[in-house]
Amino acid sequence: MARGQQTLDANHRIALGREIRAKRGQRAVSTLAPAAGIADVTWRKYESGESSPSLACLLAVAHAVGCKASQLLRVLEEKRTAGD
Numbered sequence: 626m627a628r629g630q631q632t633l634d635a636n637h638r639i640a641l642g643r644e645i646r647a648k649r650g651q652r653a654v655s656t657l658a659p660a661a662g663i664a665d666v667t668w669r670k671y672e673s674g675e676s677s678p679s680l681a682c683l684l685a686v687a688h689a690v691g692c693k694a695s696q697l698l699r700v701l702e703e704k705r706t707a708g709d
Contacts, residue, residue, distance in 0.1 A: 639673075645646075671686065
């Protein structure tokens with residue numbers, strides 16, 4: 626892991642994944658993942674909380690679903706301020 630790099634714990638990965646899933650709505654992963662430049666399986670790992678995206682991937686995912694990355698990250702800030 627690069628110096629200063631942090632990873633999300635499981636609860637935060639799941640929360641971020643749920644937010645990505647909510648923003649995706651009824652649109653197919655097979656349509657959005659290529660628009661974000663990632664594989665379908667990678668997108669599904671983000672949604673399930675199995676993996677967390679890099680900043681570059683998060684920006685691409687946000688663009689693909691039509692929102693700002695800060696909207697996806699909002700859920701992490703809410704969890705942090707709630708003491709989780």
